[in-house]
């Protein structure tokens with residue numbers, strides 16, 4: 001739903017270990033899980049997310065501290081993936097994990113508008129859906145919320161357009177006030193501001 005292709009090509013390798021770069025890795029991934037796209041905030045912020053080694057460090061020891069191999073992942077996806085690595089991500093028609101720096105995951109799935117489940121378009125993306133359980137109830141709920149919010153905004157826009165055509169000024173004013181209030185409620189529900197490490201760790 002909210003995936004983006006992650007720019008890793010322009011990252012410059014630094015001295016240090018992967019745990020040093022948690023904030024940068026989170027920022028690179030727009031503070032979202034690279035696999036399920038859920039924002040870190042509902043989970044309590046960055047400290048509750050993991051640094052994901054796309055190529056598992058148990059199998060690719062040299063990539064353990066390689067900045068281009070590091071992504072932000074929620075604990076559930078991270079645990080399901082663990083050190084699973086069926087194939088190098090060369091062909092989406094084979095079982096593998098598509099590289100999030102080569103693909104926008106949005107292009108790899110279709111959203112069923114009736115039940116809000118994800119369907120993979122390729123062998124690889126179907127494997128990711130199954131292996132990482134991307135249709136778990138939490139994610140279905142989040143997708144439903146997002147779709148319903150977009151629909152509510154569309155309905156507000158349509159109602160606004162209709163009310164602008166009426167000559168009944170009293171009715172127009174009253175409906176406009178209600179629409180503004182409805183819009184404010186929607187915004188409060190969806191307002192997300194990333195927590196920074198400095199804001200959530202005890203001094």
Ligand SMILES: [Zn+2]
Pocket residue numbers: 033034035036037038073074075076077078
């Ligand atoms: Zn996730």
